Amino acid sequence: MTDTSVIEKPRNQWADVWAQFKTHKGAVIGLAVFIGLVFFVSLGPFIWTKDPTYINPNAAEMIKTRNKPPSWEFPLGTDQLGRDMLARMMKGGQVSIAVGMVAMSISILLGTLVGVMAGYFKRLDGPLMRLTDLFLALPLLPLLLVMVMLFRDPLARAMGPEGGTFLLIVFAIGVTSWMQAARIVRGEVLALKEREFVLAARSIGTPPRRMILRHILPNVVSPIMVSATLGIASAIITESALSFLGLGFPPDFPTWGRLLFDGVDYIQQYPERVMWPGIAISLTVLSVNYIGDGLRDALDPRIRGR
Amino acid sequence: MKLKTALLGAAACLAFAPAAFAERGSDGNVKILYSQAVSIMNAYLSGGTKDIEVGSLVLEPLAGYDSKGEIFPRLAAEIPTLANGGVSADQTSITWKLQPGILWADGTPFTSADVVFSYEYCTHPEGGCAQGAKYEGIASVEALDDLTVKVTFTGPKPNPYTAFVGATSPIIQKAQFEACIGAAAPTCTEANFAPIGTGPFRVTDFKVNDTVELEANPNYRHADKPKFATVSVKGGGDAAGAARAVMETGEFDYAWNTQINPELQAQMNAGGKGKFVSGFGTLVERIEMNMTDPSPSLPEGERSTTKHPHPILSDIRVRKALSMAIDRGLLVEVGYGEAGRVTCNLVPAPEAWASDNTDCVNQDMEGAKALLDEAGWTVGANGIREKDGVPLKLLYQTSVNPVRQDFQALVKSWWNELGVDVELKAVDAGVFFGGDPGSPDTFQKFYADVEMYANNFDGTDPEAYLSNYLCDKAPRPETQWQGENVNRFCDPAYDELVRTFAASTDPTERQGIAKKLNDMLTKDSYTIVPLVHRGRLSAHSNSLGGVDLNVWDTELWNVEDWHRVQ
Numbered sequence: 001m002t003d004t005s006v007i008e009k010p011r012n013q014w015a016d017v018w019a020q021f022k023t024h025k026g027a028v029i030g031l032a033v034f035i036g037l038v039f040f041v042s043l044g045p046f047i048w049t050k051d052p053t054y055i056n057p058n059a060a061e062m063i064k065t066r067n068k069p070p071s072w073e074f075p076l077g078t079d080q081l082g083r084d085m086l087a088r089m090m091k092g093g094q095v096s097i098a099v100g101m102v103a104m105s106i107s108i109l110l111g112t113l114v115g116v117m118a119g120y121f122k123r124l125d126g127p128l129m130r131l132t133d134l135f136l137a138l139p140l141l142p143l144l145l146v147m148v149m150l151f152r153d154p155l156a157r158a159m160g161p162e163g164g165t166f167l168l169i170v171f172a173i174g175v176t177s178w179m180q181a182a183r184i185v186r187g188e189v190l191a192l193k194e195r196e197f198v199l200a201a202r203s204i205g206t207p208p209r210r211m212i213l214r215h216i217l218p219n220v221v222s223p224i225m226v227s228a229t230l231g232i233a234s235a236i237i238t239e240s241a242l243s244f245l246g247l248g249f250p251p252d253f254p255t256w257g258r259l260l261f262d263g264v265d266y267i268q269q270y271p272e273r274v275m276w277p278g279i280a281i282s283l284t285v286l287s288v289n290y291i292g293d294g295l296r297d298a299l300d301p302r303i304r305g306r
Numbered sequence: 307m308k309l310k311t312a313l314l315g316a317a318a319c320l321a322f323a324p325a326a327f328a329e330r331g332s333d334g335n336v337k338i339l340y341s342q343a344v345s346i347m348n349a350y351l352s353g354g355t356k357d358i359e360v361g362s363l364v365l366e367p368l369a370g371y372d373s374k375g376e377i378f379p380r381l382a383a384e385i386p387t388l389a390n391g392g393v394s395a396d397q398t399s400i401t402w403k404l405q406p407g408i409l410w411a412d413g414t415p416f417t418s419a420d421v422v423f424s425y426e427y428c429t430h431p432e433g434g435c436a437q438g439a440k441y442e443g444i445a446s447v448e449a450l451d452d453l454t455v456k457v458t459f460t461g462p463k464p465n466p467y468t469a470f471v472g473a474t475s476p477i478i479q480k481a482q483f484e485a486c487i488g489a490a491a492p493t494c495t496e497a498n499f500a501p502i503g504t505g506p507f508r509v510t511d512f513k514v515n516d517t518v519e520l521e522a523n524p525n526y527r528h529a530d531k532p533k534f535a536t537v538s539v540k541g542g543g544d545a546a547g548a549a550r551a552v553m554e555t556g557e558f559d560y561a562w563n564t565q566i567n568p569e570l571q572a573q574m575n576a577g578g579k580g581k582f583v584s585g586f587g588t589l590v591e592r593i594e595m596n597m598t599d600p601s602p603s604l605p606e607g608e609r610s611t612t613k614h615p616h617p618i619l620s621d622i623r624v625r626k627a628l629s630m631a632i633d634r635g636l637l638v639e640v641g642y643g644e645a646g647r648v649t650c651n652l653v654p655a656p657e658a659w660a661s662d663n664t665d666c667v668n669q670d671m672e673g674a675k676a677l678l679d680e681a682g683w684t685v686g687a688n689g690i691r692e693k694d695g696v697p698l699k700l701l702y703q704t705s706v707n708p709v710r711q712d713f714q715a716l717v718k719s720w721w722n723e724l725g726v727d728v729e730l731k732a733v734d735a736g737v738f739f740g741g742d743p744g745s746p747d748t749f750q751k752f753y754a755d756v757e758m759y760a761n762n763f764d765g766t767d768p769e770a771y772l773s774n775y776l777c778d779k780a781p782r783p784e785t786q787w788q789g790e791n792v793n794r795f796c797d798p799a800y801d802e803l804v805r806t807f808a809a810s811t812d813p814t815e816r817q818g819i820a821k822k823l824n825d826m827l828t829k830d831s832y833t834i835v836p837l838v839h840r841g842r843l844s845a846h847s848n849s850l851g852g853v854d855l856n857v858w859d860t861e862l863w864n865v866e867d868w869h870r871v872q
Binding site for chain 2: 053054055056057059062063066067080081083149153157161247250251252262265266268269
């Protein structure tokens with residue numbers, strides 16, 4: 001027992017969160033898998049430099065490299081036009097993960113904003129919740145069709161076909177999927193508002209802005225996290241549905257969703273063709289779900305440290 | 307002596323065996339699978355091919371087309387022509403002689419009154435007949451006597467074989483349908499589900515959108531046909547499932563329209579239970595070149611109109627080079643297998659009407675590059691050709707369809723090799739072919755540089771089809787963007803020749819003109835770049851004989867000759 005042991009290091013909140021997070025085994029594995037996937041799609045193309053859209057212009061050569069099973073030359077095989085599946089998986093993952101993350105961020109931001117405002121300020125509750133109902137009643141696909149028709153050409157001109165489509169899809173998915181989050185958050189906020197610690201904070205004159213950031217938001221993080229993780233999955237799937245309808249990226253631009261749809265035709269002869277993107281999408285969704293689970297526990301001040 | 311008698315007896319038995327074998331109904335049951343289920347047996351009330359074809363087992367027209375696209379008589383005694391006087395010299399009327407002695411399945415005689423009634427049934431103003439086009443331009447149909455029908459047209463008609471020819475305009479029985487004319491037509495469910503016909507079979511049981519059971523017509527005009535006693539038609543499923551039911555499991559004898567990818571075709575062929583049959587009609591998958599400027603910087607209403615010629619594709623050398631860079635053989639192999647073949651023609655069939663143009667069959671990448679060099683498009687930065695600072699960049703659109711997307715990727719790779727920058731776009735088929743003038747993505751509006759789709763024409767005469775490429779048939783704001791001349795092709799010489807075509811009556815001359823018109827659109831101008839002549843693909847089991855796939859009429863056109871192979 002020396003004197004030094006008495007002086008504890010000042011406790012950092014985020015260190016606490018991390019410490020709590022580490023105790024959740026699933027979350028740690030999920031995080032590792034997710035980081036692995038992100039490295040695979042972002043750094044992979046620098047190591048595996050094959051062009052994902054390259055088709056051998058020599059017909060005889062092309063025929064020979066069609067529908068190849070996995071080998072050293074093509075670790076995941078080739079598709080019906082002799083394009084390298086590994087390169088396509090990497091390229092496709094970049095888009096799918098980016099679409100999933102960004103669209104999810106937009107929808108969570110919107111949902112939380114609307115939910116907190118509606119729950120905290122009584123006067124805004126009615127209008128904002130009716131707006132939410134209105135969005136819930138909108139049919140997603142026809143709305144997307146109209147958006148694509150109206151904005152694709154101007155956006156494509158301003159940012160190139162791929163950049164424009166990315167922005168459009170991310171925005172379209174974001175603004176049509178925030179409603180559930182808003183409703184859940186509003187419910188939580190309504191309940192929190194009546195709690196003693198909020199009353200205490202209010203009695204010492206805390207302004208609403210500080211009240212929300214300091215007392216309300218940390219307590220509603222867990223439902224937000226849950227809907228965020230589910231949001232990533234549905235954003236990836238919605239993107240693939242859009243590509244399938246011809247509203248998404250140009251047809252030769254691989255995304256996991258498109259690879260999956262392309263593979264369905266060949267599911268009997270070459271089942272690996274649908275398995276690769278299927279596994280990748282499932283892994284992403286699962287890992288993000290586990291990370292969300294762990295984060296929820298780690299961020300909840302009532303659970304942390306117990 | 308006894309031995310000789312015995313041998314003679316044996317010989318006689320052998321000689322008579324085929325006759326005994328050829329008896330009506332000797333071959334039992336045949337199972338036919340339509341991947342789209344049958345909902346009605348009356349072709350006049352349905353636009354669906356499946357209804358028309360299954361209906362043709364029961365109802366027959368006066369004449370039909372055989373698998374070569376030649377017309378042959380069914381209920382008529384012979385085909386009326388100018389030569390035999392059946393068609394009047396001024397081509398304003400045609401007189402059909404009916405075969406004597408034909409009975410309906412219920413035993414009553416078939417007469418010219420039934421033919422006249424069929425015309426009245428379909429042209430009734432309140433009827434909503436699906437096959438009205440067949441009776442277009444007819445002034446009157448009259449019965450001259452019990453076995454003679456005269457059709458008078460409103461003007462000269464070079465192709466008088468529309469009414470009562472082919473499975474889409476069959477003869478229905480007057481006695482059965484008399485009360486079902488006009489607005490009452492759809493309410494006569496019993497007659498529509500089990501019409502009395504003159505065809506080889508008659509309906510015994512009809513389940514809407516599920517199964518049709520038929521048996522041999524006892525009053526069919528050939529005593530020894532049909533060979534099968536009963537037919538079961540089952541509906542539902544998809545093309546791959548239908549092919550599998552014939553080729554792999556052997557549950558069915560015949561499957562209609564089994565359009566599946568070549569890989570799957572090969573795999574199913576290995577099943578050994580059946581074979582695919584393909585027939586080639588007039589369907590051609592092609593790339594259309596936009597002769598006008600689709601640039602989005604132009605104001606709406608001027609974009610893709612003849613006011614602004616295309617900055618790149620107006621040069622025929624560019625269009626030709628793009629065509630030369632394509633390896634059509636590979637496209638067929640990747641996309642269609644047995645159900646496709648290379649073509650350079652817009653009118654690929656029937657043989658008598660098809661041009662002998664084969665200049666596009668071989669890919670010529672070097673020639674294409676040289677042609678672009680000659681046209682002044684030189685290779686610039688990133689390997690993209692440019693001329694006067696304008697990069698050679700094309701937007702290539704088509705509908706969403708896995709085969710078309712493969713074609714897009716392949717063509718893009720060849721054009722990239724050529725030094726052309728290609729941007730691909732795929733539009734939902736409902737929108738692309740929807741024709742909505744408000745949508746920017748329809749194939750008529752053509753807000754792209756090149757587009758790919760397939761089209762065909764009805765019947766065997768391409769006049770109406772080739773007339774689509776007249777100057778004034780171009781889709782434009784004034785026509786609500788309707789019209790088939792999506793290229794905005796405009797050549798006064800072409801228009802002139804189409805007029806000659808319409809006035810011409812001599813078949814040989816007409817065929818010559820059709821070939822010339824075809825060449826003007828394809829090898830002389832490369833406005834249309836044909837890729838693949840697409841066929842119909844159906845499957846039949848090895849034990850089913852007599853199948854001769856017909857793309858000019860119903861696929862079941864010769865079902866009375868189908869038999870069981872021992």
